[in-house]
Amino acid sequence: DQQVKQNSPSLSVQEGRISILNCDYTNSMFDYFLWYKKYPAEGPTFLISISSIKDKNEDGRFTVFLNKSAKHLSLHIVPSQPGDSAVYFCASTQGGSEKLVFGKGTKLTVNP
Amino acid sequence: DVKVTQSSRYLVKRTGEKVFLECVQDMDHENMFWYRQDPGLGLRLIYFSYDVKMKEKGDIPEGYSVSREKKERFSLILESASTNQTSMYLCASSERSSGNIQYFGAGTRLSVL
Numbered sequence: 001d002q003q004v005k006q007n008s009p010s011l012s013v014q015e016g017r018i019s020i021l022n023c024d025y026t027n028s029m030f031d032y033f034l035w036y037k038k039y040p041a042e043g044p045t046f047l048i049s050i051s052s053i054k055d056k057n058e059d060g061r062f063t064v065f066l067n068k069s070a071k072h073l074s075l076h077i078v079p080s081q082p083g084d085s086a087v088y089f090c091a092s093t094q095g096g097s098e099k100l101v102f103g104k105g106t107k108l109t110v111n112p
Numbered sequence: 113d114v115k116v117t118q119s120s121r122y123l124v125k126r127t128g129e130k131v132f133l134e135c136v137q138d139m140d141h142e143n144m145f146w147y148r149q150d151p152g153l154g155l156r157l158i159y160f161s162y163d164v165k166m167k168e169k170g171d172i173p174e175g176y177s178v179s180r181e182k183k184e185r186f187s188l189i190l191e192s193a194s195t196n197q198t199s200m201y202l203c204a205s206s207e208r209s210s211g212n213i214q215y216f217g218a219g220t221r222l223s224v225l
Contacts, residue, residue: 006154009152034213036216041121041218041219041221042218042219043116043202043204043216043217043218043219044155044202044216045216046213046214046215049213089154089155098143098160098162098206098208098209098212099145099157099160099170100214102147102154102155102156103154104152104153104154105154105155
């Protein structure tokens with residue numbers, strides 16, 4: 001039973017355009033959400049997070065939007081750069097848990 | 113800067129061997145985790161430790177065990193390696209409190225022949 005779903009295994013965008021990565025969750029108890037970025041042969045690195053009390057969090061070119069009623073979050077990257085090409089993982093957790101539940105990832109390719 | 117160090121980047125082992133994967137973190141984090149990453153399956157939690165000598169099974173603990181004798185070190189043990197354990201293994205650590213960011217090591221690519 002997949003609690004965190006990233007339904008697009010891959011996404012390709014042109015440099016300078018917007019990249020939108022989507023994530024859906026099923027557990028209504030989740031209250032904290034994170035995005036990680038992973039390059040090949042490296043460990044994931046934390047990118048940005050959002051608490052369920054917010055609907056938007058922005059950090060430079062990266063913005064995460066949370067729609068609690070739809071149990072959906074998205075990561076926007078504007079403008080996209082070739083160095084953003086990586087696998088992006090969505091992760092969620094709930095109050096009282098030390099563990100994260102990860103999605104399967106979306107491979108983003110930004111073409112020059 | 114948090115540093116999570118995995119002892120090997122690449123390992124090649126034979127079926128039936130006992131395999132030890134070591135992970136050390138330098139931030140005095142209470143929590144440590146072992147994941148495996150496989151194409152199309154994302155990151156799956158194998159084991160989790162929330163304190164020295166304390167452990168909790170994750171989603172796929174079968175065929176694995178762990179050891180946490182010191183706070184900074186968390187070992188993953190494959191008792192008898194099998195070919196289906198060929199994978200990328202990732203160690204992570206975090207502070208205690210829910211939702212805290214996990215910091216990952218660079219990973220160990222294990223091949224079991």
